[in-house]
Amino acid sequence: MSTAASFTPLVAATGEALNLSMQRLWLTGQVLPAGARLTVQHVFRSEESQPLEVIYSFPLPRDAALRSFRITGEGFETHSELKETEEAVKAYEEGIARGSLSALARSYGDGVVNLTVGNIRPKETVTVHLELLCGVELHDDGFRFRFPFTLAPAYHPRAKAAVTASGEGELELPAGEFGDVILPRFREDASVLHQIGFELTMVSQLVLDEVGSPSHAVRVKQNGGRSVRVALAAEKDVPNRDLVLDARFQSVAPQVLAGRDKSGNGHFAAVVPSSSFGVPSEAPQRVVILLDRSGSMQGEPISQARKAIDACLGVLSEKDFFGLVAFDNEVSAFQPKLVPGTREFRDRAHAFLTHIEARGGTELVQGFVAAASLLEGADGDILILTDGQVAGTEKILADARSAGVRLHCLGIGSASQDRFLALLARETGGVSRFLTPRERVDLAAVDLFASVGRPLACGLKAGVNVQPEPPSFVYRGTPVLLFGETGDAPIELNWQGGQLSLPVAFSESDIAETVRLLQGARLITDWESRYPSADAWAPLEKRQQNRVAQRLLELSRTYQLASRAMSLVAVVKRAGDSPGELPKTRVVPVGMAQDTAFGAYFQPVTQGMPSPGALPSAAFTMNPATMTMTAMPTVSRAVLAPMLEGSQIFSRIREQFSRRRPPAEASAEAAGQAETAEDMLLALASRMDADGGMPGRDRESRAISTVVALLAFLSQGHTATSGVFRSHVARLVSFLKSLTGLSAHRQEVVAAAIELSNKGAAPTGDWMTLAGKPGDHWKEVERRLSRA
Amino acid sequence: MSNSRTLAELSEESGIPARTIRFYIARGLLDGPVKSGRSAVYSTEHLARLEKIKQLQGEGRMLTEIANHLAGVPAERTAPSPWWQHIIQNDVMVWVRGDLSPWRTKQIRAAIDEFASRLREPESPESRRNRQ
Numbered sequence: 001m002s003t004a005a006s007f008t009p010l011v012a013a014t015g016e017a018l019n020l021s022m023q024r025l026w027l028t029g030q031v032l033p034a035g036a037r038l039t040v041q042h043v044f045r046s047e048e049s050q051p052l053e054v055i056y057s058f059p060l061p062r063d064a065a066l067r068s069f070r071i072t073g074e075g076f077e078t079h080s081e082l083k084e085t086e087e088a089v090k091a092y093e094e095g096i097a098r099g100s101l102s103a104l105a106r107s108y109g110d111g112v113v114n115l116t117v118g119n120i121r122p123k124e125t126v127t128v129h130l131e132l133l134c135g136v137e138l139h140d141d142g143f144r145f146r147f148p149f150t151l152a153p154a155y156h157p158r159a160k161a162a163v164t165a166s167g168e169g170e171l172e173l174p175a176g177e178f179g180d181v182i183l184p185r186f187r188e189d190a191s192v193l194h195q196i197g198f199e200l201t202m203v204s205q206l207v208l209d210e211v212g213s214p215s216h217a218v219r220v221k222q223n224g225g226r227s228v229r230v231a232l233a234a235e236k237d238v239p240n241r242d243l244v245l246d247a248r249f250q251s252v253a254p255q256v257l258a259g260r261d262k263s264g265n266g267h268f269a270a271v272v273p274s275s276s277f278g279v280p281s282e283a284p285q286r287v288v289i290l291l292d293r294s295g296s297m298q299g300e301p302i303s304q305a306r307k308a309i310d311a312c313l314g315v316l317s318e319k320d321f322f323g324l325v326a327f328d329n330e331v332s333a334f335q336p337k338l339v340p341g342t343r344e345f346r347d348r349a350h351a352f353l354t355h356i357e358a359r360g361g362t363e364l365v366q367g368f369v370a371a372a373s374l375l376e377g378a379d380g381d382i383l384i385l386t387d388g389q390v391a392g393t394e395k396i397l398a399d400a401r402s403a404g405v406r407l408h409c410l411g412i413g414s415a416s417q418d419r420f421l422a423l424l425a426r427e428t429g430g431v432s433r434f435l436t437p438r439e440r441v442d443l444a445a446v447d448l449f450a451s452v453g454r455p456l457a458c459g460l461k462a463g464v465n466v467q468p469e470p471p472s473f474v475y476r477g478t479p480v481l482l483f484g485e486t487g488d489a490p491i492e493l494n495w496q497g498g499q500l501s502l503p504v505a506f507s508e509s510d511i512a513e514t515v516r517l518l519q520g521a522r523l524i525t526d527w528e529s530r531y532p533s534a535d536a537w538a539p540l541e542k543r544q545q546n547r548v549a550q551r552l553l554e555l556s557r558t559y560q561l562a563s564r565a566m567s568l569v570a571v572v573k574r575a576g577d578s579p580g581e582l583p584k585t586r587v588v589p590v591g592m593a594q595d596t597a598f599g600a601y602f603q604p605v606t607q608g609m610p611s612p613g614a615l616p617s618a619a620f621t622m623n624p625a626t627m628t629m630t631a632m633p634t635v636s637r638a639v640l641a642p643m644l645e646g647s648q649i650f651s652r653i654r655e656q657f658s659r660r661r662p663p664a665e666a667s668a669e670a671a672g673q674a675e676t677a678e679d680m681l682l683a684l685a686s687r688m689d690a691d692g693g694m695p696g697r698d699r700e701s702r703a704i705s706t707v708v709a710l711l712a713f714l715s716q717g718h719t720a721t722s723g724v725f726r727s728h729v730a731r732l733v734s735f736l737k738s739l740t741g742l743s744a745h746r747q748e749v750v751a752a753a754i755e756l757s758n759k760g761a762a763p764t765g766d767w768m769t770l771a772g773k774p775g776d777h778w779k780e781v782e783r784r785l786s787r788a
Numbered sequence: 789m790s791n792s793r794t795l796a797e798l799s800e801e802s803g804i805p806a807r808t809i810r811f812y813i814a815r816g817l818l819d820g821p822v823k824s825g826r827s828a829v830y831s832t833e834h835l836a837r838l839e840k841i842k843q844l845q846g847e848g849r850m851l852t853e854i855a856n857h858l859a860g861v862p863a864e865r866t867a868p869s870p871w872w873q874h875i876i877q878n879d880v881m882v883w884v885r886g887d888l889s890p891w892r893t894k895q896i897r898a899a900i901d902e903f904a905s906r907l908r909e910p911e912s913p914e915s916r917r918n919r920q
Binding site for chain 2: 053055089092093096097116160162164170172175180182580581582583584585586587
């Protein structure tokens with residue numbers, strides 16, 4: 001591992017040294033199923049000839065709060081203090097005015113933090129070790145940890161963005177709503193920026209079967225079955241995407257992390273898998289699928305989302321009702337009301353999807369308001385497929401709560417909006433998943449869709465003091481996470497129609513402090529999400545704002561964690577401090593998130609463009625029909641081309657609102673990518689009829705096609721109770737069970753297939769290929785089954 | 789009003805946080821203090837410049853544009869200035885700056901839509917009366 005002092009980044013194009021004020025960011029800590037306790041080391045180095053003030057902006061992970069920081073350098077070490085934000089800012093400014101090294105960590109809206117370190121002396125290296133707590137994305141069979149190494153640009157209707165230097169863009173948000181937050185400069189090329197890395201320990205009560213990362217190459221070292229060390233495989237990496245780590249348990253069972261504090265009080269975090277709450281009902285679904293077609297979704301995300309929606313629709317029956325809405329700056333609904341999941345409507349929905357192109361901004365509120373209107377105030381769910389790259393999320397959350405609908409979120413992105421989407425789902429009674437763009441969005445959508453609208457449990461209550469309150473609904477695949485205090489007695493859980501008792505075993509380690517801090521971070525995140533900026537609050541009661549601010553102060557004091565109401569500050573008084581000397585302020589740049597086109601957000605400044613008054617009128621070719629009100633103002637190329645000849649204005653205009661796909665990506669699709677097993681299963685799922693069977697010319701052909709499809713799903717590990725396609729398998733089985741009128745011989749084949757589905761396995765053979773071939777497969781199936 | 793103030797006083801008077809003022813100085817939007825070191829002071833000109841920056845921000849300009857504007861660089865050389873054309877009728881065309889915020893663009897487009905509708909449809913006697 002290289003030291004900060006020896007790290008000398010170079011600009012690739014010129015080979016010249018780049019003057020980086022922040023040189024290194026290194027993540028260490030422990031990741032548990034209940035959350036993570038992390039230390040982020042930031043190494044700052046001044047190459048200036050005068051004192052330096054550095055501002056580093058980063059987004060908080062989900063359910064996160066800052067606990068403290070330690071600032072170290074040659075001959076000093078100082079710890080931060082937690083103060084009300086106004087006092088902390090004052091202390092920081094007084095320290096700066098005195099010429100003392102000062103540091104301030106302050107949270108703003110959307111979970112953005114500014115870490116400001118001022119009066120770093122020329123040639124001095126200063127390290128800030130920042131401790132924070134954060135949550136993880138829980139699954140029944142494991143968990144996903146996500147840590148942001150970059151801050152993605154985000155859409156806001158009043159944001160301003162432009163290229164301000166070669167390969168560098170800036171985004172400005174309205175000060176009235178976002179305060180004095182300073183965003184990073186966004187560099188098109190992240191390779192010249194500070195180095196990042198990580199070394200983490202993942203710990204669980206259950207044996208960890210697998211640990212891996214879809215985002216980074218990692219080294220994994222077992223410390224026994226329940227503890228694994230994970231580190232970046234390379235010496236260093238660049239800040240252009242989140243770190244994502246996945247841990248999978250060997251078994252599925254409740255976990256209770258419990259310990260006693262110094263006063264002897266018991267604190268626990270319980271992770272209860274959804275399978276503990278029973279099996280889902282077969283009640284008809286009422287679901288609206290809401291597709292984000294904003295420019296940032298262009299490319300693989302939207303094409304996978306289309307396929308995913310097709311497959312989700314394939315599982316609907318005629319008793320289910322669905323809606324389909326696409327949004328960017330504008331909203332398009334497939335139908336003005338919910339429609340039954342018949343073949344006709346699903347085919348029409350497919351045709352609607354084929355015309356969806358990524359474009360425009362992310363007006364999420366308009367989208368879910370339109371989706372909610374389709375539910376007409378009755379029970380139902382909304383499944384959102386989005387990258388969630390929006391600013392002003394507290395206002396969106398307020399609107400979502402008042403809409404009174406359950407939102408389930410499938411997030412797609414390489415830089416984290418995970419915090420927002422997790423809140424959006426949780427605050428409305430739904431669940432969320434977040435993927436990198438290089439994972440399969442379609443499979444995750446099908447998996448999530450299978451749990452939507454059919455909660456396993458409602459009205460969950462705990463017999464002990466639990467904060468925050470247990471979720472209103474429990475969905476298949478998503479465990480319940482509870483934080484609370486308890487004595488020696490088991491934790492009793494009750495819900496409508498069920499109950500569960502969780503034994504508590506207190507650990508000797510410092511787990512009590514960790515789970516208590518994680519609880520505090522979660523509560524602070526929940527309350528911060530109700531704390532919009534002054535602008536956004538204007539129509540609401542002032543006293544409500546005060547109530548939220550007061551609650552945040554209480555929580556910060558109780559748990560000794562920072563929030564928007566309280567910040568962390570440290571001032572290091574040293575000999576030689578020079579009062580009144582003005583430090584030079586530098587903002588740390590970040591790289592554009594992987595798979596995010598720089599031109600999608602930042603438009604180059606053009607020079608010497610003709611003004612409208614200078615246009616030659618003779619060049620115009622008039623046509624009233626060219627005036628169409630779409631997301632993009634319509635521009636007649638024929639009209640503008642003569643006067644803009646030689647400029648690149650058209651491409652710039654298009655890129656302002658849309659992302660271009662890399663040529664290699666586009667050509668790969670054109671050439672036809674290799675079809676994977678999952679692709680074939682998705683195709684099968686999308687062909688299913690509303691009654692759960694496969695299509696065919698008559699009952700006999702439908703029966704054998706359904707048997708083959710069922711065996712194809714089973715052969716890939718999907719059963720009626722497990723796997724992404726569990727709903728599809730269940731419906732295929734249900735169709736086969738309903739079949740009558742077949743010959744006795746063929747009825748036996750059907751019965752054998754049903755029996756195999758109960759066992760959860762298919763006989764040996766290439767069932768996938770067979771499922772893809774048209775024709776009468778009765779004899780082939782009989783032959784294979786008789787050999788089994 | 790005194791012509792000599794500390795950064796804290798300048799911040800208080802302008803309503804702009806001290807950190808932001810230092811950021812503006814580093815960006816070249818604002819001159820540094822009149823004197824440096826222990827007796828660093830800011831003048832009434834600094835306060836006036838901050839007010840000007842606030843005003844220009846309120847008009848929708850980015851800091852980069854403001855820096856150029858305050859440095860006296862001609863607007864046509866600095867402003868990103870693509871223009872959209874909306875042909876509404878054979879004899880009517882509207883031009884709109886293409887680098888506005890999506891929010892402002894949306895507002896203008898709504899107005900153009902309304903304008904286009906009025907030109908497309910013959911005026912009803914009722915609307916004529918209302919207009920009069």
